[in-house]
Amino acid sequence: MRVMVVGGGGREHAIIKKLRLNPAVTELYALPGNAGMEGEAVCVPIGAKDIPAIVAFAQEKAIEFAVVAPDDPLVLGAVDALNEVGIPCFGPDKKAAIIEGSKVFSKNLMKKYGIPTARYEVFSDPEAALAYIETAPLPTVVKADGLALGKGVIIAQTRQEARDAIHSIMEERKFGDSGNQIVVEEFLTGPEVSVLSFTDGETIVPMISSMDHKRAHDNDEGLNTGGMGTIAPNPFYTPEIAQICMDTIFLPTIRAMAAEGRPFRGCLYFGLMLTPDGPRVIEYNCRFGDPEAQVVLPLLESDLFDIMQAVSKGSLKDAKVEFSGKSACCVIIASKGYPVSYESGFPMILPPDGPDTHICVAGAKRDENGGLLSSGGRVLGVVATADTLPDAVERAYAHADQVVFENGFCRRDIGRRAMQALKGAD
Ligand code: AMP
Ligand code: GLY
Numbered sequence: 001m002r003v004m005v006v007g008g009g010g011r012e013h014a015i016i017k018k019l020r021l022n023p024a025v026t027e028l029y030a031l032p033g034n035a036g037m038e039g040e041a042v043c044v045p046i047g048a049k050d051i052p053a054i055v056a057f058a059q060e061k062a063i064e065f066a067v068v069a070p071d072d073p074l075v076l077g078a079v080d081a082l083n084e085v086g087i088p089c090f091g092p093d094k095k096a097a098i099i100e101g102s103k104v105f106s107k108n109l110m111k112k113y114g115i116p117t118a119r120y121e122v123f124s125d126p127e128a129a130l131a132y133i134e135t136a137p138l139p140t141v142v143k144a145d146g147l148a149l150g151k152g153v154i155i156a157q158t159r160q161e162a163r164d165a166i167h168s169i170m171e172e173r174k175f176g177d178s179g180n181q182i183v184v185e186e187f188l189t190g191p192e193v194s195v196l197s198f199t200d201g202e203t204i205v206p207m208i209s210s211m212d213h214k215r216a217h218d219n220d221e222g223l224n225t226g227g228m229g230t231i232a233p234n235p236f237y238t239p240e241i242a243q244i245c246m247d248t249i250f251l252p253t254i255r256a257m258a259a260e261g262r263p264f265r266g267c268l269y270f271g272l273m274l275t276p277d278g279p280r281v282i283e284y285n286c287r288f289g290d291p292e293a294q295v296v297l298p299l300l301e302s303d304l305f306d307i308m309q310a311v312s313k314g315s316l317k318d319a320k321v322e323f324s325g326k327s328a329c330c331v332i333i334a335s336k337g338y339p340v341s342y343e344s345g346f347p348m349i350l351p352p353d354g355p356d357t358h359i360c361v362a363g364a365k366r367d368e369n370g371g372l373l374s375s376g377g378r379v380l381g382v383v384a385t386a387d388t389l390p391d392a393v394e395r396a397y398a399h400a401d402q403v404v405f406e407n408g409f410c411r412r413d414i415g416r417r418a419m420q421a422l423k424g425a426d
Contacts (some may be wrong), residue, residue: 001023001026001027001031001061001064001065001067001185002025002026002027002029002061002062002063002064002067002288003025003028003064003065003066003067003305004028004029004030004031004044004057004058004061004062004066004067005019005028005029005030005031005033005041005047005061005066005067005069006031006054006066006067006068006069006070006073006078007030007031007068007069007070007073007085008030008032008033008034008043008048008266009034009046009290009362009363009378010290010291010293010294010332010361010362010378010380010381011035011069011070011288011290011291011293011294011360011373012030012033012037012069012070013034013040013291013295013360013361013362014288014294014298014360014381014383015067015069015288015297015304016028016033016037016040016148017040017297017358018028018297018300018304018305019067019304019305019359020041020324021303021304021305022303022304022305022306022318024113024305025305027042027061028029028040028041028042028081029041029042029043029044029057029061029063029272029346030042030043030044030046031046031047031057032044032045032046032047032048032055032293033313033374034299034361034362034364034365034375035361035364035365035366035373036350036359036360036361036363036372036380037361038365039042041274041305042416043063043073044057044081048070048072048073048137049072049073049076049183051073051076051077051078051081052081053083053245054073054078054082055082055085055259058082058085058087059085060407063087064087064088065087065088065090065218065305065309065312066079066082066087066088066090066091066233066309067090067091067308068082068089068090068091068287068289069091069288070287071097071100071101071285071286071287071359071386072147074091074092074094074100074101074286074287075094075097075098075100075101075147075286076094077093077094077097078091078092079091079092079094079097079266079292080094080236082095087308087393088203088313089312090265090266090267090308090311090312090324091265091266091267091286091287092110092264092266092267092268092286093189094261095261095422096257096262096265096286096295097286098262099264099268099284099286100147100283100284100285100286100287101147101261101286102145102146103143103144103145103146103180103183103283104122104145104183106281106283106284107120107122107183107185108122109253109256109257111261111280112256113252113253113255113256113259114252115248115252115256115281115307116248116249116278116279116280116281116416117280117281117282118141118185118186118187118188118280118282118352118412119186120183120184120185121183121184121185122182122183122184123170123181123182123184124179124180124181126166126167126170126171126306129166129170129182129184130163130166130184132184132200133156133159133162133163133184134159135167136162136184137156137186137187137299138156138157138158138159138162138187139151139156139157139187140155140156140162140184140186141154141155141156141184141185141186141187141221142154142156142162142165142166142177142183142184143180143182143184143185144169144175144179144182144385145178145179145180145181145182145183146175146177146179146180147175148175148178148179148180148279149226150224150226151175151224152169152175152178152179153224153417154169155187160185166205168180169182169271170182170184175331182374187273188273188280188282189273189276190273190274190275190276191211191234191236191273191274191417191421192211192212192271192272192273192274192282193209193210193211193236193237193272193273193274193279193288194209194210194211194212194230194234194269194270194271194272194292195207195209195210195237195242195245195250195269195270195272196210196267196268196269196270196292196293196296197250197267197268197269197270198253198265198267198268198286198307198311198316198319198321199264199265199266199268199311199316200265200310200311200312200313200314200316200351201254201257201258201263201265201314202254202258202263202314202316202317203316203317204250204251204254204268204301205246205316205321206242206246206250207296207300207321207323208232208233208296208299208323209232209233209234209237209242210230210231210232210234210289210295211230211231211232211234211417211418212227212229212234212289212291212292212297212412213227213229213230213411213413214226214227214277214340214413215216215228216228216334216338217411218411218412218413220243223340224339225334225338225339225377225378226290226339226377226378227289227290227291227292227331227332227333227378227413227416228244228410228414229291229296229329229330229331229410229411229415230291230292230295230328230329230330230414231295231327231328231330231392231393231414231415232292232295232296232299232327232328232357233299233328234391234418235325235418235419235421235422235425236274236421237274240266241274241279244277244278244279245270245272246268248278248279249270249272249279249281250270252269253270253281254268264286264288265311265312265314266287266311267286267288268285268286268288269284269285269286269287269288269289269292270284271283271285271289273285275315275383276330285287289399290362291332291360291378291381294330294360294381294383295328295329295383296328298328298358298383298385299322299323299326299327299328299385300321300322300324301322301323301324302319302321302322303319303320306316306319306320307319307320307321307383311382318361324362324385326385326386326387326392327385327386327387327388327391327392327413328382328383328385328390328392329383329389329392329393329396329415330360330381330383330387330396330412330414331381331382331396331397331400331410331414332362332378332380332381332382332410332411333379333380333381333382333400333403333408333409333410334377334378334379334403334408334409334410335344335374335377335379335407335409336376336407336408336409338377338378338409339377340408341409342346342376344363344365344373344374344376345365345373345374345375346373346374346405346406346407346408347367347372347373347374347405347406348364348371348372348373348374348379348380348403348405348408349371349372349378349403349405350372350404351399351402351403354394354395356384357382357383357384357395357396357398357399358383359380359381359383359403360379360380360381360383361377361379361381362379362380362381363375363377363378364379374405374407374408379405379408380403380405380408382396382399382400382403383396383397384396384398389418389419389422390415390419392415393414393415393419394416397412
């Protein structure tokens with residue numbers, strides 16, 4: 001079958017590695033992909049947001065199945081456009097992708113259907129928002145409504161920080177139309193858990209849980225990033241908590257979306273906080289998380305392509321979705337200066353994959369001699385699996401230390417908090 005994956009980062013590389021395992025996948029394209037995955041998929045220089053070009057390419061190559069992986073094309077309606085020309089897809093249509101595309105939508109959905117989340121107010125008028133935060137409890141959380149490259153959430157410790165956040169989002173329009181409305185919400189505390197799930201709109205099958213490390217530097221210092229590393233499974237997510245989440249969050253969410261006439265088919269990502277009052281939804285994403293996908297997919301023992309086809313056909317209840325009992329760790333190597341300002345174009349030499357180690361390439365180009373050059377902020381995801389989390393972490397760092405990339409840096413404490421939690425539980 002001729003299959004294409006829309007997107008070009010580490011998540012897409014992780015998806016491609018799994019799709020290749022199915023012998024029915026005879027041709028595999030990545031739009032745009034990157035130089036680090038050229039051996040595994042044919043990379044086509046079409047941007048992930050260029051929907052007319054994506055559709056034209058799919059028709060020209062008679063693509064039989066498409067995986068739309070990033071948030072932007074999903075929210076812009078790439079799946080609708082591909083379905084219109086008869087190409088089945090893994091990924092939600094535009095109506096369902098709004099669960100990530102608008103925080104106002106998702107907060108109102110949770111309120112209407114009683115799904116536990118932080119208390120909040122919505123504002124479209126900056127004056128009203130400014131008046132509200134004068135008496136709101138601190139810290140307070142200010143969120144731009146729309147997509148903002150993961151940077152639209154400000155945790156304001158003081159009223160001045162909250163005022164500044166409202167000014168920059170609503171008046172200076174730092175995130176453009178994404179800031180037409182804002183959500184101001186209650187600050188929650190507790191360990192964070194990412195749960196990705198497969199759903200065809202009726203059946204929902206959670207994948208193994210994971211933990212992201214969002215801050216740029218060790219000990220959770222520095223700015224928020226797209227994610228500097230992940231581990232799976234997340235030790236804070238016990239079977240009891242998983243059951244509570246299934247009953248109070250996962251099933252109610254897919255039923256709510258169906259009841260709203262927006263059935264969700266694809267990967268629905270639950271960003272959860274395990275608060276002293278129980279699990280709460282921090283955010284929904286309409287896609288695989290990155291770098292969460294880089295640790296979750298290697299632990300998937302069933303066939304990803306079969307599952308994706310079942311999701312798209314609405315037959316997920318008959319599909320086999322099994323995970324190994326192992327652990328995984330992904331260490332992101334980013335360009336020095338990320339997430340603020342950084343340079344690209346540094347030579348990289350990657351070690352060969354080991355039996356339990358590999359690298360997902362998030363950003364790379366070729367030099368004139370065919371060598372790999374770094375490109376962008378997050379550049380590499382170094383992944384290892386092992387029977388235990390400490391072994392997976394050790395293997396991932398041992399593999400990362402073999403990477404030659406002078407301008408790269410990584411956190412040295414990925415998995416530390418999870419390992420401390422495991423020790424505490426002994
Ligand atoms: P988001 O982009 O919505 O995932 O938010 C980014 C990060 O901000 C989350 O991973 C949390 O660490 C933090 N965050 C978001 N909302 C809240 C909240 N209501 N209380 C505490 N932390 C939050
Ligand atoms: N790692 C968080 C995300 O993909 O949104």
